[in-house]
Amino acid sequence: MPKDEFEWIRQHTPQRHFQKSLIEGIGDDAAVFASETEYNQLLCVDTMIENVHFKKKTMSPEDIGYKALAVNLSDIAAMGGIPVFYMVSIAVPGTWSDDELKGIYNGITDLGAFYQIDMIGGDTVSSPHELMISVTVYGKVEHNASLLRGNAKPGDYVFLTSATGRSAAGLDILLNKGRLSDFNEKEKVLINHHQRPKPKIIAGRTALKLQARIALNDISDGLASETFEIAEASGTSIELFKNQIPVAEELLLFSENKYWQWILYGGEDFEIVGTVSESDWLKLQEAMKREGIVLYKIGRVKEGHPSVTLIDGEKKESLQKQGYNHFR
Amino acid sequence: MPKDEFEWIRQHTPQRHFQKSLIEGIGDDAAVFASETEYNQLLCVDTMIENVHFKKKTMSPEDIGYKALAVNLSDIAAMGGIPVFYMVSIAVPGTWSDDELKGIYNGITDLGAFYQIDMIGGDTVSSPHELMISVTVYGKVEHNASLLRGNAKPGDYVFLTSATGRSAAGLDILLNKGRLSDFNEKEKVLINHHQRPKPKIIAGRTALKLQARIALNDISDGLASETFEIAEASGTSIELFKNQIPVAEELLLFSENKYWQWILYGGEDFEIVGTVSESDWLKLQEAMKREGIVLYKIGRVKEGHPSVTLIDGEKKESLQKQGYNHFR
Structure with a gap:
């Protein structure tokens, strides 16, 4: 001091x-x-x-x-x-x-x-x-533009700016080895996602400039939880399609069970999850592309009680609104 | 949690x-x-x-x-x-x-x-x-009005909104007895100054509305320290006259040595210390009076290296810019 x-x-x-x-x-x-x-x-x-x-x-x-x-x-x-x-x-x-x-x-x-x-x-x-x-x-x-969580409506697509779960994987490595160890290239990527996650200012600005009805939420508490917040604020139910959620290649170092936990519940990737109407989806995707941002379409907004469901073929899993706890 | x-x-x-x-x-x-x-x-x-x-x-x-x-x-x-x-x-x-x-x-x-x-x-x-x-x-x-610490100029009067040191005295009582004890009326006043000091929003607004060159600082770290900040920001030397600094009657419960320490170095009274030119002094005093605030004229801004001096008859004491530490 x-x-x-x-x-x-x-x-x-x-x-x-x-x-x-x-x-x-x-x-x-x-x-x-x-x-x-x-x-x-x-x-x-x-x-x-x-x-x-x-x-x-x-x-x-x-x-x-x-x-x-x-x-x-x-x-x-x-x-x-x-x-x-x-x-x-x-x-x-x-x-x-x-x-x-x-x-x-x-x-x-x-x-x-x-x-x-x-x-x-x-x-x-x-x-x-x-x-x-x-x-x-x-x-x-x-003025006259807002990307509030309550903007989602049934029929909207759910989008994501990039793969989640890397920050949580990086933390796992850091907790095991400490930050001063030697790491391979993939580990370095994951650790960097934990220590230096990039705020998606440009993605936010690009979505705003479209002047469309878009709901946006940054992923600090995990994909499931942040999607849940959109569902709650909008009074909608949201379905995420497991086979459309991106899996970062660096995560393949770990067991499938582990990395899906991180993808869905790991926090602090600072990626953006949002919703946009079907008619504005291509415009948004194109606008993001011009900024070098790849948008993933990962789900759909439905009518119904606020909830998030993960669809995996025939299987449906109700996702929990559980906050991200670093050292649980 | x-x-x-x-x-x-x-x-x-x-x-x-x-x-x-x-x-x-x-x-x-x-x-x-x-x-x-x-x-x-x-x-x-x-x-x-x-x-x-x-x-x-x-x-x-x-x-x-x-x-x-x-x-x-x-x-x-x-x-x-x-x-x-x-x-x-x-x-x-x-x-x-x-x-x-x-x-x-x-x-x-x-x-x-x-x-x-x-x-x-x-x-x-x-x-x-x-x-x-x-x-x-x-x-x-x-716009176009500011009460920055750097506004003081040689010749200005130093003023104070009310007696300081009561919060520190209240803390002393609380540390000795705990907040759930029985207290006499004077102790209650002192404790109230520690637990519930009132921000002087109206005093600040009144000073601002005068549109005069006024320096203002709230007393969170003690009268000496906050006056010092005005001296430093203004590049002036400040004299405080001991016999003009108000002594709250509740402080007389304690030894003179103790209460002068609190008056000068005790923090969190949230009183306001400031400076105003000689020509604006009466206007400021009158404006405050209309709001029920008594202003004390406690010192004078002089040319010189940033410092605060306490004048007590023939005696001069250099006051320290020491922060308020609750549990030292």
């Missing part, structure tokens, strides 16, 4: 800023920025706790910082939004060195710089046991 | 909302709200950790919730702003019951309802040891 928090934060605050709307960043009681009338505003927050969401064994300080911001950018992506500013609250136990803390901030500010968004506030307090990091992201989105 | 976090949050989310600009509150990936072009935007965040900022012995669950929001409202007050929305992230250890968690949320939402501001997001995660609560507040403030 740095002795002079104020001085420390000043030292770790980027000198220049990206966003023209910023009036006062870090250094006063609150940040001040100008309204942009052509947009609505977005706000979200997510908290990561040591030994609940990460361990020193599984994530470097830089990874922790990266992911604490990325999980929020993923939420902005699922709203079709543009991230603008972020704030970082860290509670630091004495077992973490100043260098490790600096690593966390570097992980955050590097990702922030990539998206040209500015850190405009936060605080650093001490914590008796676990490190805790809570990031708030402020973003913006055009 | 509730089993279905989503369901739990839904149950504890107020059904109606106050702010017309809200488009989507809790329930999607991020909250959505409209821009208000006649204002600039404010954002701030503050985190409270069990056994660092509070103990079960010193604060009820409702007090904890209240204070986690209030500390942020105090920041908005120091910017002269109007609070609008807030988000709540809580990390809950298994040692806290669902009823206690509900108490925390009640403390938050009751204060939110008082200010007619809406909870629009947040998350609830589990924590291995301490309860942590991080609140983000979004507010707004008129």
Whole structure:
């Protein structure tokens, strides 16, 4: 824990800023920025706790910082939004060195710089046991367009931006071997999906610009759970077709039973699941393709009580809305 | 920790909302709200950790919730702003019951309802040891007016909204006796200043509306430290006159040495310290008086290296920029 928090934060605050709307960043009681009338505003927050969401064994300080911001950018992506500013609250136990803390901030500010968004506030307090990091992201989105979970209607297709389950597989490897071991190429891919999952900002923006009725949700808690949230918010029933859900080749390192668990219930891939009407499906697929994003059509929205059913030939399995627990 | 976090949050989310600009509150990936072009935007965040900022012995669950929001409202007050929305992230250890968690949320939402501001997001995660609560507040403030710490100039008066040190005295009592003991009337006043300090939103608004060059800072870390921040941000030296600093009568229960420590270095009174030019002083004092706020003139801004000096007759004491530590 740095002795002079104020001085420390000043030292770790980027000198220049990206966003023209910023009036006062870090250094006063609150940040001040100008309204942009052509947009609505977005706000979200997510908290990561040591030994609940990460361990020193599984994530470097830089990874922790990266992911604490990325999980929020993923939420902005699922709203079709543009991230603008972020704030970082860290509670630091004495077992973490100043260098490790600096690593966390570097992980955050590097990702922030990539998206040209500015850190405009936060605080650093001490914590008796676990490190805790809570990031708030402020973003913006055009009026008269929204990608809410409640937008799904019977007849819609369910789509997915890419294969899920790789983050959970990467975590499994990290828990077994620790992050400082040697890994083969496929393991490295999986680990990278856990430590550095990419928020799908461009996918969200592309869906939004279509001006169609699209429901979107980012996959932080697992495909089943996030699809369930769309079903609940829309008052619909959703069928997923097992043979249409993509299976990443790196997952074939593991037993089928294991990887299907991860594909359906593993969290933090930050892929996007959504629904779109049959008539807009090709337009959406084409628009995504132009951005280099392959869309998978994995299911169908039906009338019925909120539920998610996995269809596998003749077999039907009711999927649970179970949250992702890292170390269960 | 509730089993279905989503369901739990839904149950504890107020059904109606106050702010017309809200488009989507809790329930999607991020909250959505409209821009208000006649204002600039404010954002701030503050985190409270069990056994660092509070103990079960010193604060009820409702007090904890209240204070986690209030500390942020105090920041908005120091910017002269109007609070609008807030988000709540809580990390809950298994040692806290669902009823206690509900108490925390009640403390938050009751204060939110008082200010007619809406909870629009947040998350609830589990924590291995301490309860942590991080609140983000979004507010707004008129253009072309600002009460930044850097606004002070040599010759300005230093003012204070009310006596400081009562929160620290209340904490001292609570640490000695625990919050469930019997207290006399004066002790109750002090304890109330610790558990339920009032953000000075009206004082901030009144200062802002004057359209004068005013520096403002809320006292969360102690009078000395917060005055120091104004000196640093303004590049000035500040003198405080000991015989002009108000001493709350309840503090006379304690030794002079003790209460002066609390007045100067005790945090979380949420009073406001600020500076105003000699020519605007009377106008400010009158405007505050109309709102029922007594302003104390406690010092003077001078040229010089950033510092705060306590003047006591012939004696001069250099005050330290030392943060407030609850359980040191």
